[in-house]
Amino acid sequence: MIKHLLMTLSSTASHCGRCLVGCVILSSALASPALAEDCVKTFRWTEDPPYTYASADAPGGVSGISADIVRTVLSDLGCDVRFVDMPWARALSALQTGRVDIVSGAFDTPERRAYAHYANQGDTSPNVIFVRADSPGAIAWQQFSDLLDSDITLGGQIGVNYGPEYQQALANGNLEGRLTLVPNRPLLWQMLDRDRIDAVAASYLTGLMEISQLGFRDRIVSTGIELSSDPAYIIFSKASVDETFVDRFNEVHTTLLQSEKYQAIVDAHTREVQVSE
Numbered sequence: 001m002i003k004h005l006l007m008t009l010s011s012t013a014s015h016c017g018r019c020l021v022g023c024v025i026l027s028s029a030l031a032s033p034a035l036a037e038d039c040v041k042t043f044r045w046t047e048d049p050p051y052t053y054a055s056a057d058a059p060g061g062v063s064g065i066s067a068d069i070v071r072t073v074l075s076d077l078g079c080d081v082r083f084v085d086m087p088w089a090r091a092l093s094a095l096q097t098g099r100v101d102i103v104s105g106a107f108d109t110p111e112r113r114a115y116a117h118y119a120n121q122g123d124t125s126p127n128v129i130f131v132r133a134d135s136p137g138a139i140a141w142q143q144f145s146d147l148l149d150s151d152i153t154l155g156g157q158i159g160v161n162y163g164p165e166y167q168q169a170l171a172n173g174n175l176e177g178r179l180t181l182v183p184n185r186p187l188l189w190q191m192l193d194r195d196r197i198d199a200v201a202a203s204y205l206t207g208l209m210e211i212s213q214l215g216f217r218d219r220i221v222s223t224g225i226e227l228s229s230d231p232a233y234i235i236f237s238k239a240s241v242d243e244t245f246v247d248r249f250n251e252v253h254t255t256l257l258q259s260e261k262y263q264a265i266v267d268a269h270t271r272e273v274q275v276s277e
Helices: 002-031 065-076 088-097 144-149 164-172 186-193 204-213 243-257 260-276
Strands: 040-045 080-085 102-106 116-118 127-132 154-157 179-182 199-203 220-228 233-237
Touching (some): 040 065, 040 088, 065 080, 065 243, 088 102, 127 186, 127 204, 144 164, 144 220, 154 186, 164 220, 179 186, 186 199, 186 204, 186 220, 199 204, 199 220, 233 243, 243 260
Parallel strands (some): 040 080, 040 102
Antiparallel strands (some): 116 233, 127 199, 127 220
């Protein structure tokens, strides 16, 4: 799965043979009546490369795959985007109340379906386990249950669902006294490097990029243990965004994902991973 991750990100753009159809659809979407001139949607972001991250060169100071996709689709719909930086758990709470309109990177769960509309397509980047390169015994781990049978300590982010095995371990108390949760992931890499925890759960692509940026590329590695490979979606607050708008977003979003422009967005934000791999 991990070996083919970049191919997975690129797979949607492989339909270039249907570009003429995509162009017709896009032209239709762009030709539709613009939304109200004061249309502004609030999009939650945080440092989560390659999906969202600070960039002085980007409009609104935020760049990344998800940021560029949302900005592009909203622009085609005649809307502006306002970026709000906040941790994951707080973002979901804000989405429920309508203080935030759009959040990206969300798994599809019944709980979230109760307060969020979902975009029609998601991106796949598996959540995996990272450890120190010199971690004793890590080489023998083949699955998450092997990790649970050991006495290692694990780090993760508050409010993040890393997949069914992780959620089941939480429910069963298998991680009690062994799990450290923090609001922001960069702290986890520091704790792992300093031997304060033994492993970190994180998105594969995000982990590779942050480890490289922090200078930990030779000291922290992925075990290849996947906690989840489910797609993550852009979601919209039911309290502040009506379903008609989401339908229009989905129309333009689908066309974008089938275009060369989408592939250019992905390539622009994953070059560092491709080089390191």
